[in-house]
Amino acid sequence: MRPIRRLVAAAALAVTLTGALAAIERPQAANAAIGGITWQDEFNAPAGTPVDTSKWAFDIGGSGWGNNEQQYYTSSTSNIVQNGQGQLVITARKENPGNYQCHYGYCQYTSARIRTSGKFTQRYGRFEARIKIPKGQGIWPAFWMLGDGTAGWPTQGEIDIMENIGREPNTVHGTVHGPGYSGAEGIGGGRTIGAPLGDGFHTYSVDWSPNLIQWFLDGSEYFRITPANLGGDRWVFDHPFYMIMNVAVGGYWPGYPDASTVFPQQMLVDYVRVSAYTDGGGGGGTSALRSNFSNRCIDIPAANPVDGARLQMYDCNGTAAQQWTFNADGTLRAMGKCMDPAGAGSADGTPIQLVTCNGNPVQRFTLSAAGDLVNVSANKCVDIKDWNSANGAQLQLWTCGGGSNQKWSRV
Incomplete structure (x- = not known):
């Protein structure tokens, strides 16, 4: 989850659409190399139930997270809870100053960030979530992945499945980060539709194969990347990754809340599902x-x-x-x-x-x-x-x- 600046040629240009996704998009055919579901969370527990800690771990704190973010992440059900309607709710709240110590003083905002590290990782496949994102200047929701291992960021790699910044309510961003193309030099693309993404639920996914990653909004591809797009930098996407979901408040890329930003803001997650890569396209057979x-x-x-x-x-x-x-x-x-x-x-x-x-x-x-x-x-x-x-x-x-x-x- 880092600001993105580098875009890959024409494939990375955002496509502006009005209403439904139009005929200029790529129709999708049978999924030749995607197998059965290997991991899922449908969030079907009763209202008030905390997140399932057999599947998710919490990130806690207000360190700025490398982006000068303004929130303190908690594990409280006031910030992350199942709502009894088949959804996980991540809530960003404006708090009284002094509640939580942050890297720059006291955090004015709280939110939540969860990850599957130590619980579930996978190399290749489809990673998908159906989400209704929050809105507002300075609000930064994300569904993303980090490479598992000890080498650290960015050597282990990062795949951002979905990011949105509040000042661009109609645009989804998909990005990769690795050695030589991290932070503001991450390589990505986006799609812009005719209405704010936060007006309803949308499906955000990547199909990840050997030497190829493809991004989809509501089942329609909008960006793809191979090692050829890295300008000679190293491809670091051939080992297991884990998933992360969060709502950040503020930061270098999205900017900061202003008088127009309404709190609380909620991200509703209908499901997260991971499907296998069946080796239909690489390695033997x-x-x-x-x-x-x-x-x-x-x-x-x-x-x-x-x-x-x-x-x-x-x-x-x-x-x-x-x-x-x-x-x-x-x-x-x-x-x-x-x-x-x-x-x-x-x-x-x-x-x-x-x-x-x-x-x-x-x-x-x-x-x-x-x-x-x-x-x-x-x-x-x-x-x-x-x-x-x-x-x-x-x-x-x-x-x-x-x-x-x-x-x-x-x-």
């Missing part, structure tokens, strides 16, 4: 890759693994020419050779071919949770050229657009 568009499989023409063979679509037949293995080095192999963008290209229209595996990072691919077969270096999708559903249709790299001609399943 041999299978065919079938198009959701044509129901045909990625194929080596004539089963001849000559360097430069242009990969095609063909009726699924179970032969070695259609059996692909995702390897630990990120390569995608069949008949002893690697899927490869021709000429190490990254432009739209770059042909997809078969060549001898050579260790070049451009030969790394991952199958995302949404079924996108992504070239990690280019951060582009394997695409059936010209939406051709016939045998012999050729493959190319293309900007990921969510069409069924870019959606794949392992079979």
Whole structure:
């Protein structure tokens, strides 16, 4: 949970919409690499019940939390409690000065921050919450994750699933932080809709796969990042993370409450759910890759693994020419050779071919949770050229657009 300043090219531009999310957004297909629920909290206890401490731990204090935040976090049910209506309520309150000692004197505000560290961590998968966020200048709600381990921040990494600052009531931000891109240099994107997010419940989630993280608002993707977006900095998102939820008051990024800010402010959490990553896109296993568009499989023409063979679509037949293995080095192999963008290209229209595996990072691919077969270096999708559903249709790299001609399943 840090201020974000660096944005990733066009993908990070906020999309302004009026009313419902519009057709310009990417439609979502079957989730090829997301399995069953591994952890959840539905907050269905009777009114007045504290948070479940078998699932959550508290952060306590008023240290400023590295951002000059103004609140003191407590474990009191006046700040965090289940409401008997299937929701967790985190309340930011304005208090009489002198109640709690803070890093700059006495805290004027109290709130709550909970985390699953020591209770639950997971590497990869879907992390999702349905939330009605609070409103107001200086109010800073967040649903985010930190890397588990002893190396400390930012080396362990941070994934911000949802952040909002009160002066931007219609905008959600998603961000990553790591060594060389932390704090104000975090890399992120956002989406702006036509009404304040705090007017109702919205679903905030990330799908996290090897070498790929995707952000969603109400099931619609608005941002994605791969190692190619880090400008040579280290990717630190291949180990378990734990979740955090909080409402901060004030700080360098959101600014501070003013006369327009109404207290108390509440964040209502309907549920938090985590789903497994099924290894559908990385690390072991041999299978065919079938198009959701044509129901045909990625194929080596004539089963001849000559360097430069242009990969095609063909009726699924179970032969070695259609059996692909995702390897630990990120390569995608069949008949002893690697899927490869021709000429190490990254432009739209770059042909997809078969060549001898050579260790070049451009030969790394991952199958995302949404079924996108992504070239990690280019951060582009394997695409059936010209939406051709016939045998012999050729493959190319293309900007990921969510069409069924870019959606794949392992079979």
